[in-house]
Each structure stands twice: as C-alpha cells, then as structure tokens.
Amino acid sequence: MELNDYFQSYQDYFWEWTTDEDVPDSSGYHENNLISIPGIGAVVYRAYLIEILKEFQLMGLPFLTPLLLALYATNEGYLDLKSIKTGIRKHPLASHEYVKHVISPAFQFLETLKSLPAHYKRSKNRVLLLQTIFSGAPAAVSAKQSEYIIKTYLKSPQKLVDAARQTELPVSVFSKHLNILATLNDKFSSARLIIEAMKGFKDMPEPEDEVVQEETTVETGKDFIRELIEEPRTFQVGSLIKRIWSGLKIPMRHLSPGEQPIGGISDMTNKGELHRMLLSEFAHEDEIFVSRIANNESLYIQREIPPEENIFQRIILIDTSLKNWGTPKVLAFASAIAVIKHPKAHSECTVFALGQNNIPVSLDNVDQVIDGLNQVSPCAGSLSGTR
Incomplete structure (x- = not known):
C-alpha cells in the first residue's frame, strides 16, 4: 500500500x-x-x-x-x-x-x-x-x-x-x-x-x-501542552507555545541575596566613612592625602549592596475586544501560556481578559483555556495582544 x-x-x-x-x-x-x-x-x-x-x-x-x-x-x-x-x-x-x-x-x-x-x-x-x-x-x-x-x-x-x-x-x-x-x-x-x-x-x-x-x-509542563495540541479547540494555541518559547528569554532570579559572592574589587569604593578607608591611603603625605579625599580619589572598604530579591507578580492583560478577535487572540493566549508555563518562569502570574469588564482568567487546564478563548467583548478596545 x-x-x-x-x-x-x-x-x-x-x-x-x-x-x-x-x-x-x-x-x-x-x-x-x-x-x-x-x-x-x-x-x-x-x-x-x-x-x-x-x-x-x-x-x-x-x-x-x-x-x-x-x-x-x-x-x-x-x-x-x-x-x-x-x-x-x-x-x-x-x-x-x-x-x-x-x-x-x-x-x-x-x-x-x-x-x-x-x-x-x-x-x-x-x-x-x-x-x-x-x-x-x-x-x-x-x-x-x-x-x-x-x-x-x-x-x-x-x-x-x-x-x-x-x-x-x-x-x-x-x-x-x-x-x-x-x-x-x-x-x-x-x-x-x-x-x-x-x-x-x-x-x-x-x-x-x-x-x-x-x-x-493542576496540569503543567509538556503534558499540558500536549493536551492543548490534542484538543481541536486549543490546537492552535498549543502548537504555538514551543515556538514562542524559542524566542523567550527569562531572566535568572536571585532568591538568596545574602549568599551572593562579595570580595576583591567589589569591596572598593571612592566614597565612604573614615574608619573604612584603606590603610594604604594613610601612607600618603598630608597634602596628597587631603587632595585625594577632596577629589574623591581615596579608596574605602565598603561592601556592595547585594541584589534584592526580584520576586514579583507578573500581570498579563489579554484584549478580548473586537480589535483582538481571531488570530491575534490565539497569539495572545499562546504567549500568555508560554510565559506562565516556561520551565524557568517561577513568578506568580495573574491573567485578566479585558473588554467591557476586567475578568480574571485561569489557564491551568484545557477547559480553562477553552473558557478563556470564549471570552469575547463587543467593545472596540485599545489593547493589542498580550502585555
């Protein structure tokens, strides 16, 4: 055959x-x-x-x-x-x-x-x-x-x-x-x-x-994406997610700022308090010493401020107005799921469907994605896609 x-x-x-x-x-x-x-x-x-x-x-x-x-x-x-x-x-x-x-x-x-x-x-x-x-x-x-x-x-x-x-x-x-x-x-x-x-x-x-x-x-990861692809009503969304992933760059999160490596050149600064001044600065003649202080050329020991935790809530807005019906809406939901389900994305995400009213949307399983895609608003909105 x-x-x-x-x-x-x-x-x-x-x-x-x-x-x-x-x-x-x-x-x-x-x-x-x-x-x-x-x-x-x-x-x-x-x-x-x-x-x-x-x-x-x-x-x-x-x-x-x-x-x-x-x-x-x-x-x-x-x-x-x-x-x-x-x-x-x-x-x-x-x-x-x-x-x-x-x-x-x-x-x-x-x-x-x-x-x-x-x-x-x-x-x-x-x-x-x-x-x-x-x-x-x-x-x-x-x-x-x-x-x-x-x-x-x-x-x-x-x-x-x-x-x-x-x-x-x-x-x-x-x-x-x-x-x-x-x-x-x-x-x-x-x-x-x-x-x-x-x-x-x-x-x-x-x-x-x-x-x-x-x-x-809650179904997440590759199995969830595969289920989206298997369901005819969400196939378009599911088939786009991995393509969107290939172009996404998720920044690394620093969850333990107190453990960041500190030392060497990072300990030096040209501003600070007198008791933190490097001992080598005191070896200068008085005139040179005063001149370096006046011109901010003297060196001090000062621990750098460690990076702060960048744990934050990501809010995604999807336009469901007339302007965003059809293919733009599919791309918007695919982009939202790609951000939420990305392997490196651990921040809390909240999704809102914007139209005549602001409606919170959950995208944790196939049924919720279908319900989200069915959200439509007859108004002519100003949003475009996912932000």
Whole structure:
C-alpha cells in the first residue's frame, strides 16, 4: 500500500481533508493539515494524526476511517455522533446489504468510547486506548509497510495532495470500515471491558500511571501542552507555545541575596566613612592625602549592596475586544501560556481578559483555556495582544 492509498479521501464521505490557514505545519507543507467532518467540525490535525500513527508502526497501521471515528469519539467537549450517523445513513451506498446492518453496531461502539472516563482519553492513555482496541482488529498494512508509509510522509508530506483529491467510494471499502467498528463492538461491549483490556495490554505501562485521580490537579509542563495540541479547540494555541518559547528569554532570579559572592574589587569604593578607608591611603603625605579625599580619589572598604530579591507578580492583560478577535487572540493566549508555563518562569502570574469588564482568567487546564478563548467583548478596545 502506498502513502496516498492509505490517506485517500472519498466523494460524499463523512470526512475530508481541509486546510486551516491559521495553523502552520512543522513539516513545511501547510495545505491539507486538518481532517474535518463537513457541517460538524474538526476531527484531528494532521500533525497529531501522524504522531498517533507512529505509535502503530510496530503493530501495523489501522484503517484510517475507523481510526478517525475513534479519535472523534475520544475528543473532549461536545460530540455530535448522531449527526455523523445520520449522514452515513443518507449515503447512496448505505442501503447496500453489506453496509446497512453494521451501521448501528459501529456507532454503538463509538458511543461506548465516548462514555469512557475523561482521564482514559487524554495524553498517553489515549494512545494506549487506541492501541488496545485496534489490536483486536485487522491492520490495514503490515508493520513493514507501516514504516514505509510513515517514512514516505516524513520525507515528502506534500504527496498528500493526491490523497486529498476525492475519488469514488467503493462499497467494499465502506463496508470494511464500518465492519471493523462493528466487530470491535462485539469484543468491547462496555467501557469496563475496554479499561480491563487497557490494563492487560502487553508491553505498555499501566494506565494508572497517567490517570489524573483528582480533577482539581493542576496540569503543567509538556503534558499540558500536549493536551492543548490534542484538543481541536486549543490546537492552535498549543502548537504555538514551543515556538514562542524559542524566542523567550527569562531572566535568572536571585532568591538568596545574602549568599551572593562579595570580595576583591567589589569591596572598593571612592566614597565612604573614615574608619573604612584603606590603610594604604594613610601612607600618603598630608597634602596628597587631603587632595585625594577632596577629589574623591581615596579608596574605602565598603561592601556592595547585594541584589534584592526580584520576586514579583507578573500581570498579563489579554484584549478580548473586537480589535483582538481571531488570530491575534490565539497569539495572545499562546504567549500568555508560554510565559506562565516556561520551565524557568517561577513568578506568580495573574491573567485578566479585558473588554467591557476586567475578568480574571485561569489557564491551568484545557477547559480553562477553552473558557478563556470564549471570552469575547463587543467593545472596540485599545489593547493589542498580550502585555
């Protein structure tokens, strides 16, 4: 199987390749960087999809369409599986005898995935979840072919332009995609069975290692950024953070001023009290001695004032007025999170969304970032970006 065969899109199918012009791709090929469902929304960005597929190389890549449906069902936030199911039922091939009987069990399995606790659908647990369920389904290609497809994409991502050109959907492909999910529904008829299978999956860490036991736990660092990238509604923000980090310079903080090295030349000054004067100054003749004092040329011992603690609170203001809607707002939130979550940034930060009212904003987890991005004000403000 070639690269385009695996990523091929079809006419009148429920998903398609699209381009999000506001999100540059690290591969340098910015077209067709998003898979979306017409009339419903984004499924997954290409960059994240490739990272998921890399995890399947050793076991063989799963068929793309069932994987996309599983990814959509494990996205956080509002999911409209009912509309996708209705759209598939309206497809001209849906009445075929090999298709119509597997639509309901296929979507029943997707509902089971949707019902899983949130922490099983995040970060590494999500990868483990996908590997677990698709290990019981036939692979689209062998492990050797999988490595070839991934390498081909990494070398020439622009070849996807051919896969984005939609071709006619064969009934055999349509049937096979839905049959895989229907078969998985027979094997994993409940969320409990999926969780037990995840815990017993070979050569993988126990899912509890990644499970967040308390929803109030603040998520920081690389895992938090990865979760932002995995969530379609915050992907644009998350993908910019590391790029912003590369241009940030965080000053070093001196938390122990009393321990700063003092001595040598730093102990000398041309001003001070008489009892701190260097002994060598008294060896001068009286006239020279008085002259040096009068001209501030005499030398004294005086310990320098140590640097003060520069512990301070950083306040970040984000404009949510009409002037800052769209891409500037995404950049503003990405910059704010980059400053707050930078590995060298330990100062307390407070973020305010400025519009008609000044609203404090928390950016400690994905849901809070989504709520912040949803803050809008109809006024025409004067701020621009993050300050």
